Amino acid sequence: MALEPCTELPVKITADIPVLKERGQREVFCGLTGIVWLHRKMQDAFFLVVGSRTCAHLIQSAAGVMIFAEPRFGTAILGERDLAGLADANEELDRVVDQLLERRPDIGTLFLVGSCPSEVIKLDLAKAAERLSTRFFPKVRILNYSGSGIETTFTQGEDACLGSMVPVLPRSDEAGLMVVGSLADVVEDQFRRLFDKMGIGPVYFFPPRRASNLPPVGKGTKLLLAQPFLSDTVRSLVSRGATLLPSPYPLGIEGTTAWLKTAADAWNIDSKVFEEAIEPPVKRAKIALERYRQALTGRKAFLFPDSQLEIPLARFLSRECGMELVEVGMPYIDRLLMDKEIALLPEGTVLSEGQDVEKQLDRCREARPDITVCGLGLANPLEAEGMATKWSIELVFSPIHGYDQAADLAELFARPLERRRRLTV
């Protein structure tokens, strides 16, 4: 069925929440965009996209405003010779990788990132990565994942990237907690201190700060997801013996407590110890959150699909900030990872999966929400129509997890409103 406009199929899931499924133009990023933050998280890694000039243009348009003395990503641009089969793709790739590694001998891990063109012409990058890895091992490890738009949406690029690292994680069946999903360094440190206080450990963060410093996985590994978009990574980790601890995500005070509690329960931590550990940060966070709650309470929010963070964010905005939810859009809904969150949404929340952007914009205009969470392609045009927006990509780039960031997270939504109040011209 091709581009069926607005197939409205209310599907029952938890708590009488119907899901509006739509197909049409999707105004979202492809998974290649994940490179923009992953290259900072893992500084010894390099991301080589195998694709077209469009792919190269996407990444540099997103990240090129920063000036790089040493770029940490690049593109092997396919030419007509590659498409016509005149050049052997594998030889070409080897040559490009040689050239790159010669320029950058400090690279420890090289990701060959698949794109729409490379997927459509069925270039076997997995095999290429394997072959090159044998050649360069142990100096450089070469992995492969797809960040193509036809297969991945925005943060799914991180899922694919982490997924590609799972098979090379060292095996260990010892008990341990693995926190999965990119977190800001400062947030990682905060969580580590809390886990230490409760006596939960050892704790590993995945992805690690250096791609060469991989956490172990095995039968004793318990997985706590920090990010809701890691469907494939979780499934591969589970297939390596790890156990998923389903939990709401650590956004807001409530989400963070639920998240930490999930780990505490798995470690049989005494509830008194737990309470003691979280009491000071919870107290702080409540005080800090209060002023933003006052600014946000009773306001209407409309969330366009973008990063998969929408449902946890909506939960935080409604339960902790008192906002009303008009519509919560998601690129896709993975029940395994989302049920705990959906259960916390207020009854009657309108969820939508997929997108027909023009129709969704019509709904948004009609509802006149107080704040619209959307991508940068829509933000300025909506502002010009008189609607306050919060551009959603920032939520992926900012430290928003944990207690001490709960107020910061609320502030991100209050800021556009405060700004509109201040400006007089």
Add this chain to the structure above:
Amino acid sequence: MELTLWTYEGPPHVGAMRIATAMEGVHYVLHAPQGDTYADLLFTMIERRDRRPPVTYTTFQARDLGGDTAEMVKTSVREAYDRFKPQVMLVGESCTAELIQDQPGGLAKSMGLPIPVVSLELPAYSKKENWGASETLYHLVRTLLLPVVPAPNTPRPKRDPNIRPKANIIGPTALGFRCRDDIREVIKLLAEIGVDVNVVAPMGSTPDDLLRIPNADFNICLYPEIALTTCTWLSRSFGQPIIKTVPIGVGATRDFIAEIGKVADIDVSQALARSHADTLGNWDAARVSSAAEVGASRLPWYSRSVDSTYLTGKRVFIFGDATHVLAAARMATEELGFTLVGIGTYSREFAREVREVAKKHGIEAVISDDYLAVEAKIAEAAPELVLGTQMERHIAKRLGIPCAVISAPIHVQDVPARYSPQMGWEGANVIFDSWIHPLMMGLEEHLIGMFKEDFEFAEGHMSHLHTAPSQESRRDLPSESVATDHAIALTNNSNQAVLTPVAQAIEGITWSADGEAELKKIPFFVRGKIRRNTEKFASDRGITSITVETLYDAKAQIGQ
């Protein structure tokens, strides 16, 4: 496959988007995978537009590939027409859609829409953004005007001398480098010499405006990368002459006015005389207030004032699109007194013109869209200033060289709120300020040359930029730069010359301790060049160890 760290141009469909977005009443249906809507951000963020670009994407996904993607095109075309009611529809593919070959242009044409449909064939694997823009503009103009082209050899009726001549300004697009203000400046210039503007296209025009193009007496080809194909066709079809001088720089602006005078058969001597008077710098109150009007650039006087003497012979490397590079080369050498040590462009279509300028300056032009090749050439030329694109900023940062942006690709900071043309009299003012700014101020340059051990004003420090000295700028002195040791180790490991742009001693030549120490006393921004010259001098004479004496011998022989 081609290793690309940074690309100078986007794919050709982005060029087509630049045309569609610049105009009103045109809609573009683009067959493209999910994710290619990133291009909207170029317009809504980098250019800060307040409307979505008039582009509908099919955004197919993997699961659609098994189905009928051609049907998706038709649905998108139909819905886009119903919703936006454009006067003209452009239909084309992005790079991935090109592989699945749905022929969207042909499909759309067969749908019986009551408006002209322009089918765009933009080969994404061999052509790039500017070509895409140029081709789109050409096909759009041609589609609309073909029905009114007069029979071949119909003479163009002569302009009534009582009516002011009319010009079209062709070429400004969305996302062009300073197009917004260039147009204003050029319209001012034309007003100054009594020329009216007929149509500005594509920026701000509608399909109806394009239909009025033949009413003008001549076409100003403002951005040849975008406009030359169209202007050439208009000249052939309607006998409209083309003004080819691009008015960037005081000299070029004078030539531009003179060329229009000749083509339009009007007297421009007053405007030219007024411009020549600027050179004297008589800035009394009356002149200063009238300078805001027309016919005055401060560049000639600023550049002649003694404060600018230290700019003489500054070594400059220029890279960008051909139009801006050619203009910059002329300004740098004739209007600012710099020495051109490198020039190049990524616009292959205009390679010949750039090569000619390079030849005039005894250098070889870099015609390349390979960022690494450009980086290597800049390192080799060791300039004191790089005038380039956003990409050259990365190179300049790596090499620790001051840099100013003169051409697209650009980022958000080069779409400023303030009036900042590159063209005309005010454009020259803007350029004087922005090119001189990154250079070290004269006094500071002298003092750092004399006293090396200051705790605050250290090597490479530029206090007017409020920054600490760049570690990078000290990289050719491994002994004193701990922070860059790592980077140097990296580049020294490499054995492929193309990829090692950082200065390296010629094989078999070493620096003695005293020679090395003396080299450190040379101001950092010329040190790279002196180092290179000395090594070459030594190598030519079979000297294996460079001492203080060799350094000064070389300096005497070669100069700076």
